[in-house]
Amino acid sequence: MSIPAEAVTASEAGLKARILHRLMRLAQDRWRTLVLFVPFAWLLLFFLAPFFIVLKISLAETIIASPPFTPMIEWVDAGIMHIRVVIDNFAYLWEDDLYAKTYLNSLKISSISTILCLLVGYPMAYAIVRANHTTKHVLLMLVILPFWTSFLLRVYAWMGLLADQGTINNLLIAIGIIDEPMRMLYTPFAVYVGIVYTYVPFMILPLYANMEKLDWTLLEAAADLGARPMTTFFTVTLPMTMPGIIAGSLLVFIPATGEYVIPDLLGGGNVLMIGRVLYNEFNANIDWPVASAVAIALLLVLVLPMMLYQHIQAKEAESE
Amino acid sequence: MSQTTDHSDRPWLDPEAEPFIKVQSVSKHFGDFTAVDSVDLDIYKGELFCLLGGSGCGKTTLLRMLAGFETPSSGSILIDGVNMNDVPPYERPVNMMFQSYALFPHMTVESNVGYGLRRDGVAKTEIEQRVEEMLAMVELTQFRKRKPHQLSGGQKQRVALARALIKQPKMLLLDEPLAALDKRLRVQTQYELMNIQDKLGVTFVVVTHDQEEAMTLSTRIAVMDVGRLQQIGTPTEIYEFPTSRLVANFIGNANMFAGRITENGTDHVVVESKDPTCNFYIDHGVSISEGTKVWVSLRPEKIRISKQAPEDSGTNCVKGMVNDIGYLGGTSTYRVLVGDEHIVEVTSPNLNRPKDGNPPIDWDEEVYLSWEASSSVVLTK
Numbered sequence: 001m002s003i004p005a006e007a008v009t010a011s012e013a014g015l016k017a018r019i020l021h022r023l024m025r026l027a028q029d030r031w032r033t034l035v036l037f038v039p040f041a042w043l044l045l046f047f048l049a050p051f052f053i054v055l056k057i058s059l060a061e062t063i064i065a066s067p068p069f070t071p072m073i074e075w076v077d078a079g080i081m082h083i084r085v086v087i088d089n090f091a092y093l094w095e096d097d098l099y100a101k102t103y104l105n106s107l108k109i110s111s112i113s114t115i116l117c118l119l120v121g122y123p124m125a126y127a128i129v130r131a132n133h134t135t136k137h138v139l140l141m142l143v144i145l146p147f148w149t150s151f152l153l154r155v156y157a158w159m160g161l162l163a164d165q166g167t168i169n170n171l172l173i174a175i176g177i178i179d180e181p182m183r184m185l186y187t188p189f190a191v192y193v194g195i196v197y198t199y200v201p202f203m204i205l206p207l208y209a210n211m212e213k214l215d216w217t218l219l220e221a222a223a224d225l226g227a228r229p230m231t232t233f234f235t236v237t238l239p240m241t242m243p244g245i246i247a248g249s250l251l252v253f254i255p256a257t258g259e260y261v262i263p264d265l266l267g268g269g270n271v272l273m274i275g276r277v278l279y280n281e282f283n284a285n286i287d288w289p290v291a292s293a294v295a296i297a298l299l300l301v302l303v304l305p306m307m308l309y310q311h312i313q314a315k316e317a318e319s320e
Numbered sequence: 321m322s323q324t325t326d327h328s329d330r331p332w333l334d335p336e337a338e339p340f341i342k343v344q345s346v347s348k349h350f351g352d353f354t355a356v357d358s359v360d361l362d363i364y365k366g367e368l369f370c371l372l373g374g375s376g377c378g379k380t381t382l383l384r385m386l387a388g389f390e391t392p393s394s395g396s397i398l399i400d401g402v403n404m405n406d407v408p409p410y411e412r413p414v415n416m417m418f419q420s421y422a423l424f425p426h427m428t429v430e431s432n433v434g435y436g437l438r439r440d441g442v443a444k445t446e447i448e449q450r451v452e453e454m455l456a457m458v459e460l461t462q463f464r465k466r467k468p469h470q471l472s473g474g475q476k477q478r479v480a481l482a483r484a485l486i487k488q489p490k491m492l493l494l495d496e497p498l499a500a501l502d503k504r505l506r507v508q509t510q511y512e513l514m515n516i517q518d519k520l521g522v523t524f525v526v527v528t529h530d531q532e533e534a535m536t537l538s539t540r541i542a543v544m545d546v547g548r549l550q551q552i553g554t555p556t557e558i559y560e561f562p563t564s565r566l567v568a569n570f571i572g573n574a575n576m577f578a579g580r581i582t583e584n585g586t587d588h589v590v591v592e593s594k595d596p597t598c599n600f601y602i603d604h605g606v607s608i609s610e611g612t613k614v615w616v617s618l619r620p621e622k623i624r625i626s627k628q629a630p631e632d633s634g635t636n637c638v639k640g641m642v643n644d645i646g647y648l649g650g651t652s653t654y655r656v657l658v659g660d661e662h663i664v665e666v667t668s669p670n671l672n673r674p675k676d677g678n679p680p681i682d683w684d685e686e687v688y689l690s691w692e693a694s695s696s697v698v699l700t701k
Contacts, residue, residue, distance in 0.1 A: 220389055221422035223409040225436035226487065235435075239426045 051299075058292035059085045069288050089293035099277065099294065103301060106274040109188070109263075110256035113195040114203075117252045118245065120196060121203030125244075128204070129211040140208070143201050155194060155265050162190050162266070186268035194262040199255070203248040210244025254302055274298055330554075331364035332540065338401075340365040340523055341386070341491065346395035347547075348381050355381040357547035358395065368517050368524040370534040373544035374570075379527045382544075383493050386525060387416045400490060410439075415489040419496040421480040423468040429455070429479050430464040436487040454482040457516070474505045481516070491523040498533060510536050531571050535559070543567050559619075564701045568617040575623075575664045577616045581698075584610050589698060590635075591616050596659030601635040603693040608700060615699045620667040622695035625654055625681060630690045637690040640664060642683055652679075656687060664689060 060069040061084075074082040093099045128139045146154060161167045162184040169181040184190055218240065222232040238245075260275030267273070274294065281291035331337040339362035348356040356378040363369045371379040384390045385397060388409035397404045404412060415436070423432050434451045442450075455461045458478035468476060477497070484492055497513065498506045514537060517524050528534050534541050535555045543550040543558060543566075551558060551567045562568035565576060579593035579600065591600040591614060600616045608614070624630075630637055640658035647670075654666040666689060674680060681687060 215420070215422065217418050217420055217422040218424060220387075220409070221416075221418055221424070222435070223389075224387060224414075224416045225483070226410050226439035227435075228410055231439060236424060 054292045054295055057288050058089055058296050059087065060289045061086050061088070062287050062289055067288065068286055086289070089289045090297070092290060093293055093297055099297075102272045102274050102277050103298070105272050106257050107301070109191060109195070109271070109273060110253050110259070113192055113199065113256050114249050114253045116192065116196045117200050117203040118249060121200050121207060121248065122241075122245070124200075125204045125207035125211055128208055129214075143204050146201070151198065152261065154198070155261055158190070158194055158197065159185060159265060162193070185266065186270050188267065188271050190266040191263050191271045191273075194266045195256050195259060198262065199252040202251040202255075206247035206251060207241065207244040210241050210247070214240055250306070257302060258298060330539075331367070332362065337364060339363060340367075340400060341525075342398040343382070343386075344396050344398070346382070346385065346392045346397060348378075348385060348390060349393045354547050356385070356392075359544075359547075359549050361542060361549065361552070363523065363525060365523055366521050367539045368514065368526065368537055370538035370541045371525065371527045371544060372529070372531060372534040372541050372570075374529055376546075377544040378547040379529075379544050380495060383416075383495055383525065383527045386491075387414060387493050388412050413490040414493060415484040415487055415491075416493040417480050417484045417495065417497055419499060421468075421476045421500075423476060423479055423483070425468050427467070428464065429460060429466050429468070429471070432468070432479055433482045433486055435483060440487070450486060454486045458482045473500055473502075474509065477501060477509065481513075485516070485520065485522070488520075489522065491525060494524060494526045496528055497526060499528075499530070506533070513537065535571070543570060545570075561697060562617065562699065565615055565617065565699050568697070568699065573620050573665055574617045575620065577618070577662075579614060579616060581606075581608065581610050581612050581614055584608070588693070591698060596638050596640075596662045596664075598638045598658075599635045600696055601693050602696050602698055604698070606698050606700070612700070616696050617699055618664075618691060618696045620653065620665040621651075623664070623666045623668075623689050623691050625656070625666045625668050625687050625689055627681065627685065627687055629688050636693060636696075637688060638664070639686065639688055642681060642685050642687055645679070645681070645683060647679075654681065654687075656689060658689070 056072050057069055060072060062068060063070055070084060070086075072084055074084070076082050124143075128136055128143070131139055159166075163169070164181040164183065164185065166185070168184070169178075172178045173181065214237070218236050219232055222236045223229075227235060258275050258278075259273060260279055263271045263273040264276055264279070278291055278294050278298075281287050281294060285291075341361070341363040343359055343361035343363075345358045345360055346356060347354065347358050359378075359382060361382075371382060373379045381390060385392055386399075386404075388404065388407060391405060399413065424435065427435070430451055433454055434447045437447045437450060451464075452461070455464055458481060460475060460478055460482070463471065463475060468479065471479065477500070481497075494513075498509055501509060510533065513524075524537075526534070526537060528537075538555060540552060540554055541558050542552045545566055551563050553561070558567060559571050562571065562574075565574075568574040568576070577591075577593045577596070577598065577600070579591040579598075581589055582592045582599075583590035584606070586605050587603065589602050589604070589606055591602065592598075593600065593616065602616070606614075629639075638658045640656040642654055643657045643663065644655035646653035646655075649670070651667050651669050654668065656664045656666060658664050672680070
């Protein structure tokens, strides 16, 4: 029995199609590698490399030179290489309780600020999501609008508002609510105001993105089953929006911990935060190694709990 | 001979019976749009009542008003004699099964089903026991630790049902309960729903766009269109005695003939139709004057199709030519061209097996269509 001619050409065509398909897959893989390579290269160049430079400096000693620290690798003689790793700086951070206090104070301020941002941002995000289509876009615009002026300028504006002879005090005295100016500038209160004001959009936006996907019939289902609005909130809305709450909180908490400008301008010398200590070590004391150690320690303080959290989350996702 | 009629199965026929739900001239407007237009409706205890209509007919809005998610723009809703207009959903003796099921994704099957009882502050041991019973009823006991995303469509549907029934509501509202299931599962679930309803005696109000579903499930059907109630009746009444062309066309297929009344007796009417030329003798009287324009509705399965002319071919008979045949196995659907362009659909059971593979009636054959005087219905709108 002979194979009909059409069948031969058909199988040939099939083979060609398969080869073509393979080639396209290969090209796709190449493309994917390229697309992934660019952001990875970016991170490598601008995040990991500086990180290792800072790590290197943190393990050096201060000298009066330029740059003001000892090199890590030195060629003593031909063929002999000295590697100097100084862990003194970290020991110093541990011994002087100024640093521990400052870290704790930074964490306290950023934690409280994060909670305040959540308390302010959550209802705002909720209101934006529930608003009608046109209002929604206007409100979102308003959330992003402050980014259009310089951050520094906005903090200076707060100085003008909060100062002893500032707008708020003048207004309150004019109305007659208070007789003499309240001290607001250069207090922790001013720092909280500044941080919450600056970072609240970073809370609202992830919450908005999360709530936008929320299935509102779930709230109706809860009401239908006898849950009052408050109960519905705590049993359905809150758990469902938890990913948004976590994302927003991290976006506020992490930069707020290392914040320098706000405590410096609004807190003056009265509010100790790690950003200011870092600045002083670099610029006033010209002690780059200690400053770098402060930065590395801050990274550990922030990154470790987050990695722990991610680990727990991955475990939970696995067990489901 | 006088007979005491028992209305326990059909409470709507009993003038003494007090309706469980009274919808009194309820309207609902969204801006300029009228979703529900002065609807009056009585639903009795233990009924399986269907709100049937196409999309946008207002059936879901009416259901949401019963649940309390929408408030009527005017009119009032009474459940068990209590005006519900100002009662929020969480205080109504009513539960709802949502079209999307609306299962809480962050809770297990167990916690989903027990949610309503926890809100009422029922003791923990009792909750566990009742959840157990409920899950046994819907045959989901082994899935109680699963999350909704780990369930199939049919399982989700049963979780939703169990969650809605666990509080033993006086009335269960079901929004397109079977729409998300595939056909085979749908039929099976239909009967399960009916069994559960029968067992628990809960009043069911079902919203559906599927007329077959409505026919199988319900004790009574309310057909809705553009926010208005078109007709309320048992499935038989709706099918056999539609009151408008809209209802006749919506439920099943209907051949519609336009004509004028030429004779109006007490027990019969004669309608003369011009296209196709045909006299309809109909054995029920109508209270309209002669000469009025009316429509005659005739169901496809009530028409006989034959190659020989029937004895009395003057009335209730037309001659035509087979245009199309749809062979469905058990039945065949013939599309017969009558007159110049009028197509009449006829469904006929295939009683005998065709000899030599030749169908009893073939394409392009001349056929006679005839029907009984009781088969057709006169419609005025």
